[in-house]
Amino acid sequence: MPKDIRVKFRDHFKVDVRTKDVNLFEEELNRKGVSYYVDAVPDVFSGSLVQYYLLNKDKEILETFSEGNEIIVLSECLEYPVFNEEQKFMHLYLKLVGVFILLLVALKIIDEVLRP
Numbered sequence: 001m002p003k004d005i006r007v008k009f010r011d012h013f014k015v016d017v018r019t020k021d022v023n024l025f026e027e028e029l030n031r032k033g034v035s036y037y038v039d040a041v042p043d044v045f046s047g048s049l050v051q052y053y054l055l056n057k058d059k060e061i062l063e064t065f066s067e068g069n070e071i072i073v074l075s076e077c078l079e080y081p082v083f084n085e086e087q088k089f090m091h092l093y094l095k096l097v098g099v100f101i102l103l104l105v106a107l108k109i110i111d112e113v114l115r116p
Contacts, residue, residue: 006035007037014053017071017072034055037052
């Protein structure tokens with residue numbers, strides 16, 4: 001089931017693979033029977049990476065595959081707890097900045113009222 005354009009139009013996720021690992025990656029996908037679609041036009045900004053579209057149901061297969069091989073697979077949706085912690089920190093930071101700005105505005109208004 002290689003290079004199936006229907007993968008791109010279903011619930012999918014994207015992964016990037018280095019060009020030197022493309023053959024090994026495709027062999028492993030074919031061996032496991034995973035449907036995938038390869039982006040024909042490589043991304044200029046990604047350098048030597050090739051973008052693959054895989055179905056969401058194959059996410060676990062990809063995770064076990066990437067652990068057992070030396071192929072580096074970069075994904076936009078493999079979940080890591082670090083991002084969740086960074087998001088919590090960013091929310092706290094934005095709240096503190098908002099409170100600081102409101103405090104400055106309140107002090108400016110009080111200053112204008114007290115000084116004629």
